[in-house]
Amino acid sequence: PIGDLLDRASQRSDKLHSLSTTLTQELDSHFPPIGRAIMPRPSMCHTSSLQTPNDKEQALQVSESDLLSLARSLLKSWADPLVILSVSANTLPHPAQSTISNKLQELQEHTKNLGDGLDVLSGKMGPAAQTVSFLPYSGGNDIGQDRLSKLANFHFLLSCFRRDSHKIDSFLKVLRCRAAKMQPEMC
Amino acid sequence: SPPGKPTLTSCRSPEKETFTCWWEPGSDGGLPTTYRLFYLKENIETVYECPDYLTAGENSCFFSKNNTSIWVNYNITVVATNELGSTMSDPVDIDVMYIVMPHPPEKVLVSVLEDKDWPFLRVSWEPPQKADTRSGWITLVYEVRIKLEEKDDWEVHLAGQQRVFNIFSLLSGGTYIVQVRCKPDHGFWSEWSSSTYVKVPNYFHRENSV
């Protein structure tokens, strides 16, 4: 049943966002303040072109299939950038480099697993849920030459993922409660 | 002298729909000083001023639903002004998704029940009124803590997303204090709810049970 699958998907998206939060905290533990100044603004994330709801009223008006389509589009848009993050993590000039590298591995696994789940879910929610917006990442494989730009671009990319994973988590949890109409205590 | 530098101390949203920021004034330079809060919203050039200085009390700015967007960066500063000049606080960047701190759970009820003639406590509660858990816009997890009235150490239990929690292994005849708090899936713990007192009846199982 869809309710069950949405419950599992919300568990995975919850974990995914929590992972991105712990990763950000690891990074922030040794992050040069100047790096924050040279970091690109959040509006420059490669997914910012995707129109998403920005408050509760807007979110609750979006149809189930559109909410799922938004979540899938965001998730799929991170397949390539996560590889770039993962590769760059191996040479990241940061004292917690190996922890960050392992956490990114875990993040990739969770992203793939959640993606599989959303594919199955969309198959059960009709054609409209199948549409996926294509959000290409044009940042290239190299996140910078010198130490500072590497850290700043890594942090920027991660902050974009953190925001998007929170969107995915919120959309799936709204979907989960709509599906749980028969079990009000679930929400 | 011109006013001292004010400091934005914190911003919190109780339900991911509105939020409030508070600031700490600097020295007032011995002159009447006014405070104004300004903010920039991601990819919008306009500088906005605080929409409501009153609702949340002194040295605060309240952002109602219409003035609150999620997943959008707010860059906020406070300016102190008196006759001799103005001083700006350091700017603070916030995104409402990271500052959610709910009000405590409500209607905390504690009843004494029995399971195979062992008493246990059934604690139940409701989410804070403003938090819309029903639509799924906010997901709360709860913690319950309990202690004997005369003792100091609390026993804390993570209750997950449930709104009922059973507590076993009680001291026969003991008077307990129970409190509950909640946290959004990604945010800050609320304060503990007010205390609920309950007395466990005396139960004797073995001849010398305590």
Place this chain on the structure above:
Amino acid sequence: SPPGKPTLTSCRSPEKETFTCWWEPGSDGGLPTTYRLFYLKENIETVYECPDYLTAGENSCFFSKNNTSIWVNYNITVVATNELGSTMSDPVDIDVMYIVMPHPPEKVLVSVLEDKDWPFLRVSWEPPQKADTRSGWITLVYEVRIKLEEKDDWEVHLAGQQRVFNIFSLLSGGTYIVQVRCKPDHGFWSEWSSSTYVKVPNYFHRENSV
């Protein structure tokens, strides 16, 4: 004769990331018999064979992380084959989320405390490492059992979701064995944790303690 009908006895997942199935061979018809496990995944036409007959020992099939999906149902059968033919088991449908049998609780600690000079035991433990209870999604419930070393009958207490449990009414000078186990809301009880021994000091309040 062709082999007897094998039976798929059970499938279990310790942490919703891998799972194992076991089967019971039927009669081997007096001839060397081989067993192979096949499965279908919901909405996928392909018939898959067991990826790993070794890891979990005889008459078993282990599904690693890459072969485990929590999103689809598995329809599993076992086929016994010898020279004279093959016999299929009844198929079994499984959903990994509903076959979870966690590892036992960890770090079981038992301390002897006193309340108004009556001793009682405070048992505490932690969830099995893999179970992500922090997020509030997975709710594990626990049971504690205790018995005197020289006795056979265990006293079992349901501890709900608590991770601390107090046990009163103890035999003065007795040596007790304590074990804890856990179960997810959809799933099976884990094994009991290894035994923890504890000696209750002598206390003589009433001469006829049990």
